[in-house]
Amino acid sequence: xxxxxxxxxxxxxxxxxxxxxxxxxxxxxxxxxxxxxxxxxxxxxxxxxxxxxxxxxxxxxxxxxxxxxxxxxxxxxxxxxxxxxxxxxxxxxxxxxxxxxxxxxxxxxxxxxxxxxxxxxxxxxxxxxxxxxxxxxxxxxxxxxxxxxxxxxxxxxxxxxxxxxxxxxxxxxxxxxxxxxxxxxxxxxxxxxxxxxxxxxxxxxxxxxxxxxxxxxxxxxxxxxxxxxxxxxxxxxxxxxxxxxxxxxxxxxxxxxxxxxxxxxxxxxxxxxxxxxxxxxxxxxxxxxxxxxxxxxxxxxxxxxxxxxxxxxxxx
Amino acid sequence: xxxxxxxxxxxxxxxxxxxxxxxxxxxxxxxxxxxxxxxxxxxxxxxxxxxxxxxxxxxxxxxxxxxxxxxxxxxxxxxxxxxxxxxxxxxxxxxxxxxxxxxxxxxxxxxxxxxxxxxxxxxxxxxxxxxxxxxxxxxxxxxxxxxxxxxxxxxxxxxxxxxxxxxxxxxxxxxxxxxxxxxxxxxxxxxxxxxxxxxxxxxxxxxxxxxxxxxxxxxxxxxxxxxxxxxxxxxxxxxxxxxxx
Numbered sequence: 001x002x003x004x005x006x007x008x009x010x011x012x013x014x015x016x017x018x019x020x021x022x023x024x025x026x027x028x029x030x031x032x033x034x035x036x037x038x039x040x041x042x043x044x045x046x047x048x049x050x051x052x053x054x055x056x057x058x059x060x061x062x063x064x065x066x067x068x069x070x071x072x073x074x075x076x077x078x079x080x081x082x083x084x085x086x087x088x089x090x091x092x093x094x095x096x097x098x099x100x101x102x103x104x105x106x107x108x109x110x111x112x113x114x115x116x117x118x119x120x121x122x123x124x125x126x127x128x129x130x131x132x133x134x135x136x137x138x139x140x141x142x143x144x145x146x147x148x149x150x151x152x153x154x155x156x157x158x159x160x161x162x163x164x165x166x167x168x169x170x171x172x173x174x175x176x177x178x179x180x181x182x183x184x185x186x187x188x189x190x191x192x193x194x195x196x197x198x199x200x201x202x203x204x205x206x207x208x209x210x211x212x213x214x215x216x217x218x219x220x221x222x223x224x225x226x227x228x229x230x231x232x233x234x235x236x237x238x239x240x241x242x243x244x245x246x247x248x249x250x251x252x253x254x255x256x257x258x259x260x261x262x263x264x265x266x267x268x269x270x271x272x273x274x275x276x277x278x279x280x281x282x283x284x285x286x287x288x289x290x291x292x293x294x295x296x297x298x299x300x301x302x303x304x305x306x307x308x309x310x311x312x313x314x315x316x
Numbered sequence: 317x318x319x320x321x322x323x324x325x326x327x328x329x330x331x332x333x334x335x336x337x338x339x340x341x342x343x344x345x346x347x348x349x350x351x352x353x354x355x356x357x358x359x360x361x362x363x364x365x366x367x368x369x370x371x372x373x374x375x376x377x378x379x380x381x382x383x384x385x386x387x388x389x390x391x392x393x394x395x396x397x398x399x400x401x402x403x404x405x406x407x408x409x410x411x412x413x414x415x416x417x418x419x420x421x422x423x424x425x426x427x428x429x430x431x432x433x434x435x436x437x438x439x440x441x442x443x444x445x446x447x448x449x450x451x452x453x454x455x456x457x458x459x460x461x462x463x464x465x466x467x468x469x470x471x472x473x474x475x476x477x478x479x480x481x482x483x484x485x486x487x488x489x490x491x492x493x494x495x496x497x498x499x500x501x502x503x504x505x506x507x508x509x510x511x512x513x514x515x516x517x518x519x520x521x522x523x524x525x526x527x528x529x530x531x532x533x534x535x536x537x538x539x540x541x542x543x544x545x546x547x548x549x550x551x552x553x554x555x556x557x558x559x560x561x
Contacts, residue, residue: 202411
């Protein structure tokens with residue numbers, strides 16, 4: 001186990017129990033009535049879900065950045081999360097949001113976005129084409145999502161869609177954990193298996209192929225891995241932005257720079273970030289709880305700008 | 317033995333290589349020369365098994381290269397592309413360790429031997445971004461050497477280097493060849509090819525124009541026909557200089 005993995009595991013081990021106690025009601029295990037009930041039925045599933053979703057986003061971000069050899073890559077930028085959101089919105093729009101259907105719709109949406117991306121830009125592997133194609137898919141999915149909102153069958157459906165899109169972990173149950181956790185973990189597993197191929201890609205696509213990497217297999221690993229890890233997260237929590245972008249950046253200096261060494265610590269750091277952010281959302285003394293997706297974008301967007309400024313200075 | 321037989325390669329519908337037949341021998345340094353667009357890099361990539369043949373074949377020890385599993389091919393043939401891209405700021409050691417990917421290990425002894433052979437042992441922990449162009453080129457060569465290939469195919473490995481680093485690089489490649497490795501280089505610089513290669517292929521417009529020892533393949537006649545330049549060689553074999561009139 002590498003040092004960053006140990007570090008983030010340790011921090012998670014501290015943060016998780018804290019998140020079980022923190023909230024609108026601070027729990028004193030000895031005094032609070034129904035403490036066990038609150039922890040077991042509300043806060044533990046919510047905390048675990050934050051960990052699962054954050055891990056999926058962190059790992060996907062690390063893998064995407066490795067795949068595109070670009071530190072600005074984020075699963076959200078490339079149409080996967082918007083695709084998943086569109087799928088979920090369609091489920092809400094059609095009134096099929098019960099049980100397994102909403103996440104299934106979201107997964108189909110995520111897979112569709114990735115397949116489209118691979119179809120358009122996967123063959124040549126050119127970063128510019130891949131990026132542009134992904135952004136087009138993201139805006140197409142976004143436009144279709146807006147269309148679905150504007151054509152919502154009734155006001156209730158509309159508000160349900162809008163509030164779902166903002167991303168939150170409020171009132172999530174064990175069912176959501178059982179849905180998202182296996183899929184996300186499978187996705188992270190696929191991405192970690194692709195780690196060595198991503199390492200080879202550090203040298204460019206031709207050199208990677210000369211090292212025996214199969215580009216088609218790697219592309220599929222990226223599609224399936226990111227689709228599962230991000231899609232299942234979006235399915236149970238809506239759009240949670242910027243985790244996939246920020247986390248690999250913060251973690252990269254702690255590693256030797258090889259993409260394969262970045263995936264596991266990014267998963268853990270992503271879990272930590274979402275867990276802590278969700279805890280802060282609960283604690284903040286606002287009239288209604290701050291949506292997690294909004295909170296992370298509030299942190300993420302300025303970070304992204306800072307990153308661009310820094311890169312501009314380095315390039316200048 | 318690495319051979320191409322009547323090899324034709326098409327890129328985007330255009331015929332880039334037409335009917336190339338050549339044999340590359342272990343333990344020798346072969347230079348592929350030719351004007352821009354002659355198909356040098358394409359031939360090298362085809363030798364590395366990275367491009368499909370439209371017709372004809374590439375054979376490694378008599379076996380069709382396209383039929384050899386990618387990992388096995390990667391262990392036999394090390395390929396150094398022209399761009400020298402390194403996407404992340406790895407340490408020199410981590411970069412060289414990428415050469416072990418076809419073996420599925422990170423044999424630290426092989427990596428250190430490769431760093432030693434390229435004079436990069438003292439740079440093992442240095443991030444790539446802090447290296448000069450010449451040091452980076454040696455680190456990338458160490459990556460190829462670390463996999464212990466039987467063939468090294470390098471596309472313009474000397475292009476961005478100063479004279480001293482060019483000669484150092486050629487020394488490293490020559491010592492690999494003396495160890496039995498077959499070295500194939502795309503070279504633009506005709507005097508370097510003349511003085512340092514055992515065998516030279518001259519490509520022109522996708523076809524093989526000349527092949528043989530450098531004194532034969534790079535004769536003034538050939539240079540006149542292929543590069544449209546009147547030139548003659550000065551000095552003695554091994555230290556030739558090109559005089560262009």
